Amino acid sequence: MAGVTIYQVAREAGVSPSTVSNLLNGRTGKMQPETRSRVESAIRRLGYRPNRAAQQLRTGRIQMLGLIVPSVANPFWGTFARHLEAVAMAEGFYMLLCNSERDPDRERRYAEELWGDGIGGVVLCSSLPSLDHVKPTVEAGLGLVAFDRTAQPGDPYSVVNIGTDNVLGMRLATEHLLELGHTRLAFVSGSIGSVNRAERYSGFRQALEAAGLPRSAGIVWSGADTVDFDDRDTAELGRAAARELLLGPHPPTAIVAINDMCAIGVVAGAREAGLVVGRDVSVVGYDDIILASMAMPALTTVRQPVEEMAATAFARLRKIMDGDRGETGHSILHRPTLVVRSSTAPPPAAPG
Known part of the structure; x- marks a missing residue:
């Protein structure tokens, strides 16, 4: 009508x-x-x-939120965006999606433009250690939920951080491999410059230490400190790391990847090295993206409760946008779970 x-x-x-x-x-x-x-x-x-224009004149904002992700080239971010949009639309909100490639300047410009257009809240997913680049916009009134990140010193007080317990998640992955009998493991990430990656690396190290293994038992891929980690080419990073690690003089029997796209690349690299994943080498990912169960072999991974996390992110952002800032400046962590599939098995027996 x-x-x-x-x-x-x-x-x-x-x-x-x-x-x-x-x-x-x-x-x-x-x-x-x-x-x-x-x-x-x-x-x-x-x-x-x-009428959105009239609504904005009345309230100073429109029923819309912004979502800034690293890149939907990683299916995890596409899945999160879909769930966040669904819960937002159920409450009468629309969503604008922005890809930042983890570039602080790009994130700053997106935040400023969204705020300038009357959008009162943003979910930011880069997991960078500092939020200084968006702090002026937050202090001007933009509501901000930081996703896949824990609170860091210097964060704006009004920011709420939401994610999973990355340390626990990577401990679960590493402990699974240790329980299978692996004693020479590799951690493949690329740059460990973001909060979530640093926490996952910490979980990997904690599991090895708790098992009483020497530091040399855990190999960090040699490119980890020099190669940028970009969601557009994560799989290729894993592929390159696997070839280098598995064709070396002392190859690991298990590889823990920073996320599922990286793990899928590791599986491809292992195949190119002439190895069978799940028999000659074990691989674990993180996220449980839709491709994880369809990979060959199906990928053992750490599942993040994405739908639940999206609902929490919207609920907290809605409260901030409505002026309720009583529970800000902290972290809300959901519990990850280990999903065991056929990409992991006991290490191959040493030749007799």
């Missing part, structure tokens, strides 16, 4: 126009569930669409 007004919706639902306005602008805290249901049903029946 063309030209439907808020007053028509109010008459249809049997409520006042201010009640409809409260729902459209997210002010539903004191609204009875039955009232909210009647208004939402009336909106659907009449096909009412709010």
